[in-house]
Amino acid sequence: MSVLTRGTFEEKVSYVFELYDILGHKMITRDEIDHFLRSCMSSSFGAGGLDVEELADAIKDIGDIIFRKLDVDHNSVITPDDFKEGKRLLRRI
Numbered sequence: 001m002s003v004l005t006r007g008t009f010e011e012k013v014s015y016v017f018e019l020y021d022i023l024g025h026k027m028i029t030r031d032e033i034d035h036f037l038r039s040c041m042s043s044s045f046g047a048g049g050l051d052v053e054e055l056a057d058a059i060k061d062i063g064d065i066i067f068r069k070l071d072v073d074h075n076s077v078i079t080p081d082d083f084k085e086g087k088r089l090l091r092r093i
Contacts, residue, residue, distance in 0.1 A: 010084070017083045028070075028078040033063045 003015045018024075022032045037059045070078045070086035078086075 009087075013084050013087050014080070017080055020078075020083075026080060028083070030063060030067065030076065033066055033078075034059055037062055 003011045007015065017028070020028045020032060020036055022035060023029075038055075041055060041059060067076075067078070070082055072082040072085045073079075
C-alpha cells in the first residue's frame with residue numbers, strides 16, 4: 001500500500017493494474033471491469049435507492065468510458081501498456 005503514497009508513477013500504475021486484473025493474466029477484460037464496478041457500486045449505491053436496472057446501466061456507462069480512455073489499441077482488452085499510456089494521457093488532463 002505504501003507504493004501508492006511513495007512509489008513512482010510506474011510502480012503506482014503497476015499496482016493499480018494488478019487490482020483490476022482479477023484473473024492475473026496481464027490484461028483487463030470488460031468482464032473484470034464490470035465485476036469490479038459491480039462490487040463497488042452495489043455496496044455503495046444499492047442502499048441509495050438505485051434499482052437493479054439503473055445499477056446495470058451505470059456500470060455499463062462507466063465501463064464504456066473506462067475502455068474508451070484506456071484501451072489504447074482498441075482490441076477489447078486493456079494491457080499493462082494500454083493502462084500505462086491511458087493513465088499518462090489522463091494525467092495531462
